[in-house]
Amino acid sequence: MKIELERVAPMEIEARSFEIIGQELPHPIDEKLAPIIKRVIHTTADFDYADTLCFSEGVLEKALDAIRGGAAIVTDTTMAMSGINKKALAKHGGEAFCFIGDPDVAEAAKNSGTTRAVQAMEKAAKLDRPLIFAIGNAPTALIHIYEMISEGRLDPKLVIGVPVGFVNVVQSKEFIMTADVPYIVARGRKGGSNVAAAICNALLYMLGR
């Protein structure tokens, strides 16, 4: 068996990948949103996202404004936080947070009979700065964000709702799309911490690398 490698310089692999993605897209996509859609496909090799990613009206401008304004990005997993380009975020005064492993969050979950994901969102809501939520794992986190918005206790600049899975994942995304909040959602079961991070990075890279 002869396996042939494509000769592409390391620095050009990403550009070449985006070129291939552009050629293989199942249908034309919105040009302004293309960097986000393509980066998610780049991260997953899954063209389903060309159809499942949903964007609220004017979300791009609002998201970029939030980042420029030094918004904090709150994730529901350390994995998503780990995938976000913190250096690019810091350029705008932003920081990434994940409270899921905090002892006070575990304690609050135990005392209230809720989940750590819910309590991590409660803790995030107390941050006194513009907030972007990037939820790639826990539908309970996304549902709790929806509830806090509904109760008037939370006003995020952007909710990235891309949890993955089989139980209440689809529903959690439908909920957040009914809240009056800027959103980027991967409709259906698919998503993940990698997808959440990819969307954050796509936004950051739109403001320069």
Next chain:
Amino acid sequence: MKIELERVAPMEIEARSFEIIGQELPHPIDEKLAPIIKRVIHTTADFDYADTLCFSEGVLEKALDAIRGGAAIVTDTTMAMSGINKKALAKHGGEAFCFIGDPDVAEAAKNSGTTRAVQAMEKAAKLDRPLIFAIGNAPTALIHIYEMISEGRLDPKLVIGVPVGFVNVVQSKEFIMTADVPYIVARGRKGGSNVAAAICNALLYMLGR
């Protein structure tokens, strides 16, 4: 619009998810390997993995032996490392490492005109203990592992080869499957740091949670 949530206690969501995955599998799968295949589908909501995951002969026993023997897991991204259950790994004396961000790795890449992924694998090869590689991102890392094995410089206990992407990803996986080494590979373009971590965790959980 009425969105109905499924009533499942937080502790039962994973079991319920695995049940759904079992019901929706496109075809029967090997019972012994099912915990790995199902966990990858759980992590991605992508049933393609029921067809693309490839296992070398007897890999399961070899992988579990390696973990019981205190093998180190080396990843190519901090994201994959972040997703591995380090507590479960530590029970067996194992540790997870990711060298991609190390200053000496960056320096070596610069001096040698290679990539940080390649140099991170070189650094890992110097660890004096049983090694498991979990590659979810960089095909160059996987190709370099193949080369070090071919040169007789590396003898890993297991290679998890699941990089994702469009340039040399497919080829890197075909290469590693020709090396005489225990492997778990996601054939094709799909994979990811989340998939790499899910496979590690599936193995760890087979030894108890």
